[in-house]
Amino acid sequence: MNRMTVAPSGRLLDQDGYPVAGVVHENEYMIPAWMRADPQVVQIEQFLETKRLRGYTKGGATSDDVTVPSTVPGPAPKAQVQLQLLEVLRRLNSRLADKTDGS
Numbered sequence: 001m002n003r004m005t006v007a008p009s010g011r012l013l014d015q016d017g018y019p020v021a022g023v024v025h026e027n028e029y030m031i032p033a034w035m036r037a038d039p040q041v042v043q044i045e046q047f048l049e050t051k052r053l054r055g056y057t058k059g060g061a062t063s064d065d066v067t068v069p070s071t072v073p074g075p076a077p078k079a080q081v082q083l084q085l086l087e088v089l090r091r092l093n094s095r096l097a098d099k100t101d102g103s
Contacts, residue, residue: 004020
């Protein structure tokens with residue numbers, strides 16, 4: 001990077017005085033603003049963002065073999081939540097044991 005400066009506002013500026021929004025890591029891609037003005041590019045960007053998030057922001061499952069218990073309005077009793085967490089930990093422990101046993 002050539003000659004970065006810090007503006008009085010605290011923002012990082014490039015050599016031409018334009019604010020730097022962040023860093024793009026190796027093997028990542030940034031879509032320039034002029035391309036994002038194209039409606040087709042916006043559709044592709046939305047598709048890619050949906051693929052990137054894969055439901056994580058809404059608390060979605062990270063794999064296909066997860067069963068979600070039915071929900072009841074209102075908070076679950078503390079003991080019930082603890083029992084559910086213990087069951088999840090037991091299943092996770094079993095999966096990890098299977099992996100370390102070579103299966």
